[in-house]
Amino acid sequence: MYFIVLVGPAGSGKTTLAGELASHIESYGPVVAKVNFDPAAESLSYDVDVDVRSYVTAQEFMARGLGPNGALIAAVDSLINHVFDIRRVLEEIKPDYVIVDTPGQMELFAYRHGGPIVLNALTHGYPSLTVFLMDAIFFENPASIVSILTLASSVAVRLQRPQINVVSKADLLMQEVLDNVVARLGEEGFLESLVASGEADIYTKALMMSLVSALGSAGFVGEIIPVSVNSRESLDALYAKIQQILKGGEEEKYYDLRYEKD
Ligand SMILES: Nc1nc2c(ncn2[C@@H]2O[C@H](COP(=O)(O)OP(=O)(O)OP(=O)(O)O)[C@@H](O)[C@H]2O)c(=O)[nH]1
Ligand SMILES: [Mg+2]
Known part of the structure; x- marks a missing residue:
């Protein structure tokens, strides 16, 4: 049993990809x-x-007086009581x-304490990886690319498992952007040159350069796979x-x- 955990910001296409993949x-x-x-x-x-x-369900916590965010947090936390039953069903x-489809409010799942704990309990003992979905809309300018890659890296830090970064809804991007931007992001110095040529104030540009340099030296910006649920080739690549x-x-x-580093 291999676990594929789909994570991404609200509306990035997790549920659609879960079914199609x-x-x-x-x-x-x-x-x-x-x-x-x-x-x-x-x-x-x-x-x-x-x-x-x-x-x-989050709804049952809302019925007890919590707001939608508090209810999701409480519901995710209380999953720990059920995760072994869920594993038993899967083992049968x-x-x-x-394929694990995670909550739309990613920040409440990945960045709180409970999400990573229940996910680890679910996948414990089985190989697993994260597929992080970056909506195509982020690939239209350098600042958005840097921000979504930084988010992707912070999810990798939170979930601590191998991670494949994909551009979701890639059918919405022009071929030119796929060929001249997305395909080249892993090239040394490419993202730096993109940021340098983009428009931003001097402070933001310096911050972006530092982030890009850190991501590059950690080897984080490797291959980024464009995925569209309408394209068999892209699902094959994933x-x-x-x-x-x-x-x-x-x-x-x-x-x-x-473990070597620990
Ligand atoms: N063009 C295009 N649209 C897509 C693709 N995948 C998903 N969508 C659309 O994106 C929207 C959001 O998709 P969902 O699968 O609900 O996204 P999600 O990440 O599960 O959303 P939440 O769970 O609410 O965070 C829907 O309108 C989908 O039809 C794709 O590959 N191409
Ligand atoms: Mg969903």
């Missing part, structure tokens, strides 16, 4: 289970195999892959990268490195 992988034979890990989800566009809302299904990390042992290498 599952069908795509299943078209090659493997069994894929879809987990809705969002206790505040209103509707899902896929047939869910395990739904945390059967165990706990015996899927090859488990699936290939997932297999490379989970089955090619890169996930193990990641943890070896972590």
Whole structure:
């Protein structure tokens, strides 16, 4: 059982990708289970195999007087009481892959204490990775690119597992941007040159340069995969990268490195 955890800002396309990536992988034979890990989800566009809302909902905390954010935080925290039941259900299904669709309010999931704890409890003992979705809209100017990559890096710090960064809804980008910007982001010095040529005040530019330099020296801005749920080729590229990390042992290498440093 391999876990693929989809994380991204509100509306970045997690739920849509969960369904489409599952069908795509299943078209090659493997069994894929879809987990809705969002206790505040209103509707899902896929047939869910395990739904945390059967165990706990944000609505029940709102009925007890909490606001929508407090209710989501409380609901995610209380998932810890159910995560072993969820694992048992998954272990009965015996899927090859488990795709986990996480809450839309990413900041309440990834940046509070409870989210990473319940996620670790869910995936414990199984190889797992994060797919971080960066909405295509962010790739239109250098400041947005720097800000979304910085967010991606902070999610990697929070969730501490191998992470694939994708441009979601890539069909909304012009081919020129895909070829001349997205495909080149991993090249040394490319993002710096983009920031240098962009418009920003001197302080913001210096801050962006420092962030880009830090991300570059940490090797964070590697391959960024453009993904559109309308393109089989892009789903193939994502699936290939997932297999490379989970089955090619890169996930193990990641943890070896972590323990070496500790
Ligand atoms: N053009 C295009 N639109 C997409 C794609 N993927 C998702 N969308 C649209 O983006 C919108 C948001 O998609 P969702 O899958 O609900 O996003 P989400 O991240 O699950 O949203 P929350 O759970 O509310 O944070 C919907 O209108 C989708 O149809 C894509 O590959 N291309
Ligand atoms: Mg969603």
